[in-house]
Amino acid sequence: MVLVTGGTGLVGSHLLLKLSMDHEKIRALYRSKDKLAQVKKIFSYYSDNSTTLFNRIDWVQGDILDIPSLENALKNITHVYHCAAYISFNPSDFKKLERINREGTANIVNICIAEGIKKLCHVSTIGTIGRTLNGEQADEETEWIRQNTNPYAITKQLAELEVWRGAQENLEVVIVNPGVILGPGFWNSGSGSFFTTAAKGYNYYPPGGSGFVTINDVTNIMIALMNSDIYNERFILVAKNLTYEQILKKIALAMDKKPPTKALKFWQLKIGKIADIIKNILTGSPRTITKNTIYGLKHPTTFNNEKIKNTLGMEFDSLDEQIKFSSKLFISEHS
Template sequence: MVLVTGGTGLVGSHLLLKLTTDNIPVRALYRSADKLSQVKKVFGYYSNEATSLFNKIEWIKGDILDIPFLENAMTSITHVYHCAAFISFDPSDFKKLERINREGTANIVNICIDAGVEKLCHVSTIGTIGRTLNGEAANEETEWTRQNANPYAITKHLAEMEVWRGAQENLNVVIVNPGVILGPGFWNSGSGSFFKTASKGYSYYPPGGSGFISVLDVVSIMITLMNSGIHSERYILVSENLTYKEILHKISLAMEKRPPTKALKFWQLNIGRIFDKLKTIFTSGTRTITKNTIYGLKHPSTFDNSKIKQVIQTNFEPIDKQVVFSSKLFIAEHS
């Protein structure tokens, strides 16, 4: 049986859809019952049998910080997909990020070893890939440093160190480092914010850019790696390197909105950072614009996907195709 952590997220829900479609026995962890409806909704995007597929999953409510719960959840498990993570770029969330992302991953690794799990796939981020100094595309060997890294990337790097520790203790592991994952259903977080922003028809776009990939490609590659003899490797998962202007242009056109034409200046971003900080003081919200955020926009990276292409003969889904598909669903849910 397969175990999936983070089953109610973008990657986790699409992974569960693929596993259940392929009739793979699967157990999934969840923390809040209200998020299960989100998984059913995602299933419905792709299948008329969404309910029957959803009912194939053995759902267990619990927390990856709860060791006795994890020990029970790992019973009879042969393969683990660790998709769970806490995402925040607010420095004030560092302790929570470190606890869930590093400590939670350490728990997963330790119990995988104790339970004799055959293989672990850990979902990380391109935030743990180093930056090049010469403008060349970064690859899996590019040295990462903590300097100017956001708190999420720092704690995901620490999580990777726990996975490599597991590898040294004879646990078969693979790590995937996806770029910005595009897919439908989670409009208020992650890449969903691009669709939400484009729908409002703003005139401005942020500087910089990143690597992008369809959620379907991420899931397909994860399963292929888990079913292979490959272990003790990490792979950048990026299909296209795009500027934020380019991705917002694509989404805006798919939504029949006017694309943004004006670049935000860095002085505007710095003013926005100050107001963003003041807003969190008075509203107890989460900061979205920090010094590290602006540094990343000022020093964008591109990413080399040649390593994964050498081991898996795959044709990445065109970003345009996923943009059109997700945009149609966004419009249908917000019209």
């Protein structure tokens, strides 16, 4: 039986769908029952038999910071997909990020070792891949430096160190480092915000760019790696490097909206950072523009995906098809 943590998130819900379709014996960890409705909705995007697929999963309430609940969830498990994480780029959230992302991962690793788990797949981020300053693409060996890095990436790098500690204690591990994951259903967070933004028809787009990948590729690769003899390796999962102008244009056109045509200037972003701080203080809304955010926009990095392509002998899915599919669902839910 396999265990999926973070089963109610974008990666976790899509991973559970594929595992259920493959008739795997699955257990999934969840924190609150209200999040399960979102998983059912995700399943319904892809199957008319979504209720049956959902009911194949052994749902266990728990938390990666609650060791007794984790010990219970890991009983009779052979493989663990660790998708759970807390995402925030607000520096004031560092302690919470560190506790959930590093300490939570340490708990997973420790119990995997104690229970004799065969293999652990840890979902990280390209934020833990080092930046290049010479225009070359970054790969899995590019040195990572903490300076000018957002707090989320810092805590995910600390989480990776916990996974490598487990590898030293004979736990077989694989780490995936996805770029921005394009997929439907979570419109107010992560890549979903690109669809929400494009739908509003803004004229401006941010400078810089990132690596992008479809949710289908991410989950297929995770399963392929877990079913293989490959272990103690990490892999960048990026189908294509795009500017934010390019990705927003693609999404806007898929929604039949006017694409943005004007680049935000860095002085505008600095003013936006101040407004963002004030809004955060007054309303408690998440920070979206920080000093490290602006640095990342000013110094974008592109990513090399050859390692995973050569290891699995694969090619990545079309981003355009995923954008069309997700845009159609967005429109149907917001019309």
